[in-house]
Amino acid sequence: MIHTRRIIPSAASGLALIAALPASAQEFITVASTTSTENSGLFGHILPMFQEETGIEVRVVSQGTGQALETGRRGDADVVCVHARAQEEAFVSDGYGVQRFNVMYNDFVIVGPNDDPAGLRDASDAASAMAAIAGAEASFASRGDDSGTHVAEMNLWTAAGVEPSGTWYLSTGSGMGATLNTAAQVPAYALTDRGTWLSFENRGDLEIVFEGDEVLFNTYGIILVNPERHSHVKAEQGQAFIDWIISDDGQAAISSFTVGGEQLFFPSAASQ
Amino acid sequence: MDGPFVIAFRLIASGDPALMQIIGLSLRVTLTAVLIACAVGLPLGAALALARFAGRGAVIVVFNALMGLPPVVAGLIVYLMLSRSGPFGSLALLFTPTAMIIAQTLLILPIVISLTRSVVEDLWAEYREQLLSLGAGRLRAVPTLLWDGRVSLLTGVLAGFGRASAEVGAVLIVGGNIAGHTRTMTTAITLETARGQLGLAVALGIILLTLTLTLNAAAWGAGQWARGRLG
Numbered sequence: 001m002i003h004t005r006r007i008i009p010s011a012a013s014g015l016a017l018i019a020a021l022p023a024s025a026q027e028f029i030t031v032a033s034t035t036s037t038e039n040s041g042l043f044g045h046i047l048p049m050f051q052e053e054t055g056i057e058v059r060v061v062s063q064g065t066g067q068a069l070e071t072g073r074r075g076d077a078d079v080v081c082v083h084a085r086a087q088e089e090a091f092v093s094d095g096y097g098v099q100r101f102n103v104m105y106n107d108f109v110i111v112g113p114n115d116d117p118a119g120l121r122d123a124s125d126a127a128s129a130m131a132a133i134a135g136a137e138a139s140f141a142s143r144g145d146d147s148g149t150h151v152a153e154m155n156l157w158t159a160a161g162v163e164p165s166g167t168w169y170l171s172t173g174s175g176m177g178a179t180l181n182t183a184a185q186v187p188a189y190a191l192t193d194r195g196t197w198l199s200f201e202n203r204g205d206l207e208i209v210f211e212g213d214e215v216l217f218n219t220y221g222i223i224l225v226n227p228e229r230h231s232h233v234k235a236e237q238g239q240a241f242i243d244w245i246i247s248d249d250g251q252a253a254i255s256s257f258t259v260g261g262e263q264l265f266f267p268s269a270a271s272q
Numbered sequence: 273m274d275g276p277f278v279i280a281f282r283l284i285a286s287g288d289p290a291l292m293q294i295i296g297l298s299l300r301v302t303l304t305a306v307l308i309a310c311a312v313g314l315p316l317g318a319a320l321a322l323a324r325f326a327g328r329g330a331v332i333v334v335f336n337a338l339m340g341l342p343p344v345v346a347g348l349i350v351y352l353m354l355s356r357s358g359p360f361g362s363l364a365l366l367f368t369p370t371a372m373i374i375a376q377t378l379l380i381l382p383i384v385i386s387l388t389r390s391v392v393e394d395l396w397a398e399y400r401e402q403l404l405s406l407g408a409g410r411l412r413a414v415p416t417l418l419w420d421g422r423v424s425l426l427t428g429v430l431a432g433f434g435r436a437s438a439e440v441g442a443v444l445i446v447g448g449n450i451a452g453h454t455r456t457m458t459t460a461i462t463l464e465t466a467r468g469q470l471g472l473a474v475a476l477g478i479i480l481l482t483l484t485l486t487l488n489a490a491a492w493g494a495g496q497w498a499r500g501r502l503g
Binding site: 030035038039044059060061062073074075076175176177178180181199200201202203230232 | 357364451
């Protein structure tokens with residue numbers, strides 16, 4: 001009549017499964033970074049080198065710059081590696097981060113339909129390219145997610161003297177890849193980092209229609225989360241990672257990462 | 273480019289260790305969540321079916337409604353609880369498989385509780401006289417009723433498994449999709465979609481569906497066998 005013993009073993013085995021989850025035996029740090037570094041495959045390329053040298057495993061949570069900095073502010077990461085200079089400096093001056101170091105840069109490009117309805121291939125600089133899109137009311141897919149790329153895009157609109165709005169302006173509120181998927185379907189113009197673009201396969205009719213302006217350079221910074229604010233931060237290992245990535249070895253590792261024979265990220269630690 | 277079925281087949285045939293690790297983690301997280309949800313939800317659902325107390329109707333409605341809890345909301349709640357700045361931050365559970373299990377348990381529990389309550393309520397209405405005449409009180413009747421309703425309950429458990437294995441919103445937020453550590457089938461599909469590797473993303477989807485299909489077939493077979501043998 002009583003079958004409780006049929007239920008108890010399943011509960012017990014459930015708890016046993018939890019207990020069997022691997023304890024963090026190995027040394028590791030958590031790095032909050034951006035989708036561009038993870039989606040392009042950069043971390044997959046350089047982190048094994050760091051781990052081999054130091055034995056420290058790096059667990060990367062890839063988010064937009066805004067979310068990654070919030071993860072750092074909440075103390076849920078030991079190191080943040082993002083690309084939105086003003087926000088990074090605020091992160092340090094507000095006491096959430098210890099110090100910001102230059103790591104590397106890549107550049108943004110504007111991609112768009114290959115028939116280029118707004119004539120971006122003739123634009124002289126990035127600001128006039130953006131103004132041409134707004135002038136033609138050609139579709140533009142924006143990240144709209146407070147990411148580093150979104151912040152860079154908003155700066156470009158400001159430089160172009162445009163307040164983007166209207167049915168041509170599509171705020172996707174999602175990551176770079178999802179935004180490019182949208183842009184390929186519409187088709188629409190979009191601002192993207194070159195790394196994500198080169199490793200992105202679902203391009204449809206999209207091509208690079210504008211590149212090379214200096215304002216499109218995209219600098220990545222790396223910051224140790226302040227252990228004075230979050231005492232559990234693995235300051236020693238986190239700093240070891242920062243020291244390595246800005247060292248000659250780390251910088252060489254960044255240079256050696258290519259997609260389709262093209263170098264995606266350029267070391268910039270020398271210019272602190 | 274190869275079609276998704278070709279990619280899926282090649283991935284499985286190659287026995288790619290990264291893929292095996294992702295499949296293993298997905299199964300471990302979801303099955304553990306299902307087990308915990310059953311251990312808690314089956315007795316609780318049965319108790320809810322048999323107990324009479326003020327506000328019982330409201331409790332039932334709330335659990336029914338929670339079956340529709342959006343995974344991303346469940347994930348956000350667990351994230352805020354487990355974050356270093358949250359009440360359970362000192363446990364250092366954010367971005368671990370354990371956090372993912374907690375979030376998925378939250379998603380499955382209302383399904384198990386509500387379905388158990390419904391099944392046990394019906395059985396109790398049917399066998400009430402008989403059980404009482406045998407001297408079994410309401411509490412003593414719980415295991416019997418659960419056992420009698422096992423085939424119907426299995427459907428509820430499978431619904432819970434399906435919800436957990438298919439969701440991405442919760443595990444992405446609390447797990448962080450860390451390669452080799454908290455990357456599951458669904459978060460890997462999200463990542464490959466973001467990379468524009470749509471073929472690979474669909475291939476992973478095919479593998480996930482095949483796994484779900486296999487588990488459901490096994491459960492159905494077990495149910496048929498139990499029905500045939502035990503009547």
